[in-house]
Ligand SMILES: Nc1nc2c(ncn2[C@@H]2O[C@H](COP(=O)(O)OP(=O)(O)OP(=O)(O)O)[C@@H](O)[C@H]2O)c(=O)[nH]1
Ligand SMILES: [Mg+2]
């Protein structure tokens with residue numbers, strides 16, 4: 001039975017690329033629906049092929065176990081996620097970035113922070129203060145402008161031979177970046193709404209694109225809502241990487257770093273070793289998760 005990888009989905013069709021680079025338009029067996037399994041872009045699958053009159057169609061019959069998967073954007077089996085954030089229009093948001101980082105860490109996917117539209121910044125100092133909270137995280141941060149061709153070579157070198165997903169709000173410039181990185185690509189892009197300061201959800205589906213020098217990148221639809229389904233209060237601190245060396249030495253096991261005595265994380269915040277803004281976001285997310293957990297038991 002032929003094997004391939006889903007590289008694009010559209011309504012109920014899955015486009016599967018086989019080992020010879022042919023694309024097959026497949027449907028999923030009803031079986032998956034019964035088991036509540038949705039095939040994802042990035043999935044390796046086995047399919048029943050129907051090759052009639054040159055029309056390559058088929059049915060997906062089996063999905064291989066996933067190495068990892070992201071809920072938003074929906075994708076499986078990637079090496080890294082480029083979190084795309086514009087400096088302006090829409091405005092840079094540290095809380096949204098921290099949320100994204102939690103999700104990507106939970107999925108065990110390596111994040112790269114990619115700042116876009118740096119041509120819209122009035123001065124560099126502004127950038128430095130926005131990035132200060134992330135210095136101690138060790139995350140790679142790449143500054144780009146698709147418009148002025150800044151940072152694109154650095155980004156390209158990070159994508160080479162890797163399977164990468166681009167994730168970010170609508171209008172931050174994900175498709176524009178890909179157009180700038182891959183010559184001849186003409187992905188649709190759209191101005192953001194002046195009235196709302198938000199993107200117009202131009203990209204409608206997830207799809208993998210091949211990079212000329214090796215590797216694949218997935219363009220994805222923008223989104224702004226992200227909740228913490230599937231993340232428990234106890235594990236949240238694992239996803240704030242710079243907390244880890246401190247949380248290991250908190251007095252109590254299972255310390256949630258709120259008001260517990262002997263909390264090494266809180267002490268590190270007081271000593272400015274952990275950024276206060278990141279810590280505040282941690283507390284905020286923790287409350288959201290706890291409230292959702294309490295509601296479930298009511
Ligand atoms: N000034 C400036 N504008 C940019 C840059 N990159 C993208 N834009 C503009 O930002 C707008 C949105 O870009 P898109 O590439 O469509 O954004 P997207 O992230 O793909 O949006 P969705 O598909 O809706 O998720 C377009 O008008 C682009 O021209 C940049 O580096 N500088
Ligand atoms: Mg787009």
Ligand SMILES: [Zn+2]
Pocket residue numbers: 247250251255256257258260262263264265266
């Ligand atoms: Zn603690």
